[in-house]
Amino acid sequence: MKCIAYISRTPTSDRSVRMPTGLSDIISVSRKHNPQSQITGIISYREGQYLQIIEGPYAEVDKLMAKIAADPRHEDLWVFLDGPVEKRSFDSWAVNVFDFVDQNALLNTFVENHMSVLTGFDDYQKSRIQPFIDIKQSDAVLEKHYEDKDLRLLAWPDLNTVSQPQLVMNLCIKLTKKPYPFNALANSGEFGAPHEVTQMIRAFDQSGLLSITESEPVKEQIVVEKKPNKFYGAIKKFLGMR
16 A cells, blocks of 8 residues: 655636635545545645645555646645555545644644654745644654653664764664663754754654663662761871861
8 A cells, every 4th residue: 555645736827816726526536436446535725735645555546646647737746755654544535625724633643654754844845735734843743752751773774865874873873772761862962953853763763673662760869878987087086187
């Protein structure tokens, strides 16, 4: 099974305004054909753009995406996710026009499953997806997921595929020796800002390389007072030092 997610712009009207022309047709056709193709997902329209996420069998998803790419109702199409998934983020196809003001819970599973992709966007990409998914809020949710947890690497990732290999290697060294508190990593500044640390940790987690355990409470150190030595005490007394 695979998932494709994209954002596209609606065509500009004669008044230079982007309107969702043909949206009702898109919805009706989807309701008719997607169930028999075992395709699930959502569609949304906001601020002159569509967001659509489709999940299902490889061939069916690719066939539908090819039709969408050739559809004149979509311009400046940006596919930001195209790859295999183990399970669906959306259990059933209920095609509606969501604005996600009050329906943010509908995207929580998708955001959680694909956090490493979403948080890797540049500023322009973030601005395009911002009307639908608040990346900053997503970062905060993920950081809270790792708070008060101890992390340890079970194996190292392939450093040839990461954008900052030296920084990632330094973090790997830190997490290989023994379990290390996420809070300390995020607040140290040694590996970048907290959200950057979160992105790297999330990538380890998604690759199955990370062990996550509850942090153990800090044990209070008990200071044992040493009893004075009687012999040296007697010498000091004899010499007039006490």
